[in-house]
């Protein structure tokens with residue numbers, strides 16, 4: 345059972361260290377190797393996804409990732425940006441299915457910015473397509489063009505999906521809904537964008553194969569509104585790469601903090617990359633302030649999806665629940681009457697409860 349750990353940049357280093365401690369404490373025979381991805385890789389090699397990392401990631405059964413990016417690398421040419429490394433590994437490993445569960449632990453019902461009665465009991469799964477859409481579409485660029493007789497800079501990207509890409513993420517979402525609340529909401533912008541008209545058509549074509557799942561459709565702007573108005577109406581949401589990026593950050597705040605939202609990015613054979621949904625949080629990096637729970641919960645998803653170790657996954661998730669019930673909080677989810685811990689102490693608290 346080979347795990348490639350890519351801490352990345354900023355708080356990535358701090359939070360993956362805690363998740364690795366948790367994995368090691370389980371006493372399972374994991375082979376864990378670390379490598380560079382993102383800004384740290386650019387600094388060391390000039391490449392955000394260097395060849396040595398590619399080899400390790402391809403040979404591993406699963407990848408645990410912290411986060412990449414930060415202001416230090418914002419001025420670099422696009423192909424050297426840390427985020428290109430992340431997009432590169434997702435594409436290279438064929439990780440098209442991104443599962444982002446937004447679950448509100450009862451102890452955190454006051455940590456959300458929404459009223460407790462709106463969010464209590466929340467349990468949503470966002471299924472985001474991860475290797476297509478406008479993120480990868482060609483052509484793309486910024487160039488000088490003569491427009492209306494004036495030389496000006498012109499920026500462009502291309503949004504596209506083929507029906508095969510839509511069908512395979514659709515199947516992941518229908519299967520997930522079948523195992524949960526049996527409701528699937530497909531989110532698109534079919535009133536404006538042809539690509540997402542195709543998305544809706546293909547979801548409708550799949551529906552008869554899953555008669556026990558109730559499929560509905562929603563336009564993305566309405567979905568963004570409904571997620572804060574009445575989030576519990578959702579069970580599973582399936583959507584494209586860009587809409588999924590935005591909606592999953594929005595959903596994270598329903599759970600109290602983006603520091604609570606794990607994710608799994610899977611290929612067709614459950615090889616996976618596991619990472620928190622948040623970024624490298626340059627504002628709190630190196631201060632022992634980051635919440636490591638999203639990363640620890642991502643490691644639990646790794647145990648479940650790649651290694652089929654359901655019991656071990658639940659051990660980790662139960663330990664996280666216990667820590668919250670014991671009143672331990674990092675700053676992002678702190679409220680009066682609870683005890684504030686740093687990143688490392690939070691990792692230790694989870695270890696003690698395993």
Ligand SMILES: NC(=O)c1ccc[n+]([C@@H]2O[C@H](COP(=O)([O-])OP(=O)(O)OC[C@H]3O[C@@H](n4cnc5c(N)ncnc54)[C@H](O)[C@@H]3O)[C@@H](O)[C@H]2O)c1
Nearest residue numbers: 411412413414603621622623624625626627628634635676
């Ligand atoms: N998967 C990834 O690697 C990933 C995801 C998103 C953003 N990024 C990159 O991260 C950098 C910063 O992006 P951003 O500021 O827009 O988003 P961010 O998610 O890094 O931070 C947004 C806010 O949430 C807070 N936050 C995030 N994670 C937290 C945690 N675990 N505990 C406590 N607070 C936490 C941060 O302090 C910040 O105030 C950018 O370079 C961006 O490209 C990377």
Ligand SMILES: CC(C)[C@H](C(=O)O)[C@@H](O)C(=O)O
Nearest residue numbers: 413427430431589621622623
């Ligand atoms: C850093 C960026 C490339 C990434 C994305 O947009 O997919 C991030 O925001 C995420 O949600 O994982």
Ligand SMILES: [Mg+2]
Nearest residue numbers: 589590593621
């Ligand atoms: Mg994002």
